[in-house]
Amino acid sequence: MIYSIFSSLPSFKSYAFRSGLNIIIADKGEASGAGQTRNKAGKSSIVLLIHFALGKEGDPSSLFRKPELKDHNFGIEFDLRGVRIRATRSGANFGKVHLTQVDASEAVKDWPVDALDGEWEATVSSAKWESDLGRIIFQLPEKPEKFGPKFGMLFNYFARRASSGAFLNPQQQSSKQSPADTRVALSYLLGLDWRISTEREQLRQSAENTKKLQKAAQDGLLEGLTGDPKQLLTQSVLVQEDVNRMTEAVRSFRMLPDYAEREKEANALTREINKLADENAQDSLYIHDLEVSLSSELAPQLDDVQRMYLEAGVSLPGIALQRFEEVRKFHESVVRNRKMYLEEELTQARLNVETRLRKMTQLDDRRTEVMTLLKTHGALQHYSKLQSELSRAEARAEQIKQQQSILHEVAERVAQFKIDQQRLYLRLQRDFIENEQLLKDAILAFEEASRALYENAGNLNIYPSETGPNFEVTIQGMKSQGVNNAQIFCFDMMLMRMAARRGISPGFLIHDSSLFDPIDERQKERALEYGAKLAEQIGFQYIVTLNSDQFPKEKVTAFPLEDYIIHPRLTDEPGGGLFGFEFN
């Protein structure tokens, strides 16, 4: 139970609380317009202050770190498992909480951990304070488990903050609370095996990682390939075939060291052969001429000689010519072997052609040899190219092999995930069977609260599903904000009862006016009455803030709600709020 809230801020309106129901009223000032809300009165700030004193609300956007407030201490005095403790903290020094043991209770020895380190007064880090509170109030294990319950996660149900979206769903104390977090927290508070939910969450995250791995493996694949291991196998076989083929090519590669020289030689040979062919073509023409000459049996006519002789006499007057008879003899002796000369000439020409043809054949043979060499052998750069292609193919084969193994692993993990999921589901079902009485009590606790408000009682359904325990709330036939908030009221009453029974409640429950605003007046009155009675019955403190116009006027029961109002009343007039001054 909380005894008081206080501050070093002089204008702050301190409150002293009683056990059982405490109602704080915020008045609507006469000067306020109809549309004006009472945000300035500071009702919600009371809830935030309690969180702040218990180590939460320390982030930069926190109300208590605003310039107007940060230099002041705010605190609560409360009963921490039988010990009266004052916890104060300031926004300027938000990392620390100052603790004082107010009474001389020996119950401090029963704490699982001494938050004051054996002293009457201590300043501790807010993180340690939070962790110690988890152990003292909720009996959390010394070392927090991954995804396991933590102080804030549980405490938030007992002091829901409108600013965190805590009044949207009964199951969630914050709109940002993850389903796994919700399952773990509620399982813990009710007394179910919460480790099923943490293991389930670990499983889910590992499945997420597997999916990422799978995606990475698939992204790494060549275009047009899916992650289908069957296709991958084909691809792997084909690439391996490439590797084998190229390995063989590299192995049998015959290198020609003077490849470039041989290329030049081949070109030179071609030029030579062409030159010889040209020469043969010329000689062929000559041979033709000779053959024509030979076939015409006409030797130069003696007439021509005579004509030449006569002309010489005329043309070359100063020259003493030989007698024609001498010339005729000379002529005949020269011409006598004309045919022989021509044939000799012809033979020589033909021989030349033959010689060239032989030479050409030789050159051509050599050229063929060189060309064959060039075809069957390769230069060094060809060899290097082949080798680098082989390396590429090998790298690709290796890559595919790795992806294959990743995908196999993924497939195995997915299969294992399904098995583990089923195993956890069975464990959850067993847990539900073993805890049947507990579940019945929770359902009945909810129904009792619900019945107090409505004729048609709402239901709390708790059932195992493959994703974990499900907590579902239904109230027949109606769906409105008022009904939804009434469900939250019933749910919190159920939680309070179950947690108190397990001895893990903070001893108080705070309901901000945001919860009651949309609820019908009659239901509101019944809810407050039920809350007051239950608080008395099982011994917890129930703190409620209400707007004055929301306070039930047309009373349907004889319950004296007015008696539970505590002072001072807050107003939205200047100086009337919790902090006593206006700020943004």
Add this chain to the structure above:
Amino acid sequence: MILPTKHLPTERALLTVGAQLLMHLQEPKSVSRLWSDIKHDPSQDNSISFDWFVLALDLLSAMGIIHFANERIARTTSA
């Protein structure tokens, strides 16, 4: 036919051809050898026919510059 005319280019005139032949007759040569040398002399027009070659020789013989002896054509030294 001996001297160049309108229809006979200089290089074909017998006198020109004869002069060329003489250049190849530093030593006595057989007819075939001389014929061959003339045909293969790159500095000269060697497209002449054998018959024209013989006529050129005849001219040189008529002029007493060469004579035929021992199956060789030779320059006549006294000329």
